[in-house]
Amino acid sequence: MKKYRLIVCLIFIVASSSFSKIDAQTGGDNTYEFLNLTNSARIASIGDKYLVAKDHDITLTLNNPSLITREMNNFLSLSFVDYFSDINYGFAMYSRSFNKVGSFVGAIQFIDYGTFTYADATGQTAGTFGASEYAFNLGWGRSLDSAFSIGATLKGIYSSLETYNSFGIAVDVAGTYAPPGRNFVVSLIFRNIGTQVQSYYSGHPEPLPFEINVGMSKRLKHLPFRYFINYNHIEKWDLTYLDPNDPGIIDPLTGEVKDQKGIADFADKLIRHIVVGGEIMPAKFLSLRLGYNYQRRQELKVYEKPATVGISWGIGLKISNFEFSYARSAYHLTGSPNFFTLTTNLSGFHKNNK
Numbered sequence: 001m002k003k004y005r006l007i008v009c010l011i012f013i014v015a016s017s018s019f020s021k022i023d024a025q026t027g028g029d030n031t032y033e034f035l036n037l038t039n040s041a042r043i044a045s046i047g048d049k050y051l052v053a054k055d056h057d058i059t060l061t062l063n064n065p066s067l068i069t070r071e072m073n074n075f076l077s078l079s080f081v082d083y084f085s086d087i088n089y090g091f092a093m094y095s096r097s098f099n100k101v102g103s104f105v106g107a108i109q110f111i112d113y114g115t116f117t118y119a120d121a122t123g124q125t126a127g128t129f130g131a132s133e134y135a136f137n138l139g140w141g142r143s144l145d146s147a148f149s150i151g152a153t154l155k156g157i158y159s160s161l162e163t164y165n166s167f168g169i170a171v172d173v174a175g176t177y178a179p180p181g182r183n184f185v186v187s188l189i190f191r192n193i194g195t196q197v198q199s200y201y202s203g204h205p206e207p208l209p210f211e212i213n214v215g216m217s218k219r220l221k222h223l224p225f226r227y228f229i230n231y232n233h234i235e236k237w238d239l240t241y242l243d244p245n246d247p248g249i250i251d252p253l254t255g256e257v258k259d260q261k262g263i264a265d266f267a268d269k270l271i272r273h274i275v276v277g278g279e280i281m282p283a284k285f286l287s288l289r290l291g292y293n294y295q296r297r298q299e300l301k302v303y304e305k306p307a308t309v310g311i312s313w314g315i316g317l318k319i320s321n322f323e324f325s326y327a328r329s330a331y332h333l334t335g336s337p338n339f340f341t342l343t344t345n346l347s348g349f350h351k352n353n354k
Contacts, residue, residue, distance in 0.1 A: 031206040032157050032168055034111045034133045035192055039063070039091045040079050041325035041339035045314025046277030047291030048230050052187045052215035054178045058095050059341060061105045061139055064189050064215075065151025066174040068105050068141025073097040077343040084335055086114030102142040105153075109135045116162075133159040139172075147179045155194065164201075170194025170208055183219035183226075188212075211235060224281040228291075231273050239272045241299060272298065277312075287316035289327070300332045307333060314339070321348035 038044045040059035043051050050063040056071040059079065072095040079091040089111035097103040113131040120126075134157070141151035150173075157168035174189040190212055196205045212234040219226040233239060277291030290313050297310025307330070314327030327339040 029207065030209040031166065031196065031200075032133070032135075032159065032170075032192075033209055034089070034109075035135060035155070035157070035170070036209055037081070037089055037109075037111065038329075038339065039107075039109065040077070041314055041327040041341040042287075042289065042316060044081075044329050044337075044339040045289035045291055045312050045325070045327035046228050046275070046279075047293035047296070047310070047312040047329065048232070048275040048277075050189065050213065050215060050230065051217070051228055052176070052185050052230075053217045053226065053228075054176070054185050058093050058105060058343060059091075061095075061141065061151070062091070062093065062107055062109075062137065062153070063172065063191060064174045064176070064187050065105070065139040065141050065153045065172060066149045066176040066187060066189075068095065068103045068139055068151050069143070069149075070097045070103050072103065072105070074347040075343065075345050077341060079339070079341040081340070082338045083111075084331075084337065088112050102140050105137075105139040105141075107135075107137040107139070109137070113161075129162045131161045133157070133161075147177055149176045149178070150174070151176075155192075157194075159200075161200070165198070166196055166200045167198040168194060168196045168208065183221065184216070185218075186214070186216040188214050225278060226281075227278040228276065230275040232275065232295075233273055238269055239295060240269060271295075279316075285318040287325075289314040289316065296331065302333050305333060309333070321345060 036049055038049045039062045042057065042059060043049065051060050052064065052067070053060060054067065054069075056069055058072050058075045058077045061068045061072070075095045077091070077093040081089050083089060089109070091107060091109045093105055093107040095103065095105045111133050115128050115130055117128050118126040136156040137153050139151060139153035141149060143149045152174075153172040155170040155172070157170065159166040170192045171194060172189065172191045173193070174187055176185060176187040178185040192208045192210045194208050199205045211232065213230065213232050214234065215228065215230040217226055217228045272295040275291065275293045277289065279287050279289040281287050291311070293310045293312070297306065301309040309330050309332060312327060312329035314325060316323065316325045321344055323343045325341040328336050329339070330336045
């Protein structure tokens with residue numbers, strides 16, 4: 001047990017040292033933002049980039065390696081996202097367990113931004129160019145006892161934007177508490193601790209999108225229902241972006257932006273960190289999912305017609321040795337991405353052949 005305590009201490013020392021260097025920016029000042037893209041339809045249906053649940057779903061381990069278990073051995077998962085415009089991205093994940101060492105999940109993720117046209121200041125064109133980014137991940141997880149588990153993911157990152165290239169390295173570390181028989185899980189996650197090894201411009205390194213998250217889930221005892229609560233960006237309290245075009249925050253007399261104060265300001269800042277969702281399992285082969293992301297709604301809604309921005313939904317189907325998940329997440333009136341995930345246990349095919 002002393003060995004495990006040492007491992008936990010080392011993980012959080014590394015995470016804390018990285019945290020002390022962060023300037024608390026959450027967007028616009030970081031590189032490799034594609035690392036925050038949602039990697040499975042199940043996660044997208046709850047409205048966030050990670051979920052916490054101990055049900056041996058390999059797709060949950062990319063951003064939370066402490067959920068890696070031996071029961072995932074020989075699982076394969078493929079995800080594809082029809083994103084905005086001509087942008088597409090996807091993931092491939094595979095898990096393998098080894099005695100005395102632990103369990104591992106290898107993952108490859110990519111994003112293809114499509115084809116662009118070269119043009120100068122006068123509008124003269126000269127061919128086309130592309131842009132894409134990749135991450136190669138190796139996650140490790142191990143149970144300390146019946147309730148606690150830890151994990152870490154090492155990421156090698158490559159970005160190619162026209163003639164500009166960059167390499168980076170990062171690590172995620174996480175710990176999970178899941179007491180037996182309680183149907184309750186909580187995780188603390190430190191994500192994207194790392195640096196650019198080679199920047200786009202020599203001598204101008206950019207920070208990675210570091211963040212600290214905590215998430216939990218609870219499956220009800222007498223109902224086939226599980227709810228999720230995620231709290232994002234522990235490292236920064238104020239996530240507010242005040243849009244001067246928002247008619248709700250403009251003083252009609254002075255034309256100046258009105259600052260929220262008191263309990264309303266506190267509540268708005270608090271809820272921006274929180275994403276909630278749930279899934280109901282009316283049958284063993286079927287899951288229905290729904291989520292709500294307040295921060296996404298506040299940042300991306302059109303004021304005259306907010307519609308369903310911030311709301312996501314999805315469905316999961318288990319057929320034989322396969323599990324198929326689909327989700328649709330409302331980002332903006334201009335479109336909602338479609339998420340597709342297919343997962344299978346390759347060991348199941350060997351059993352069926354016997």
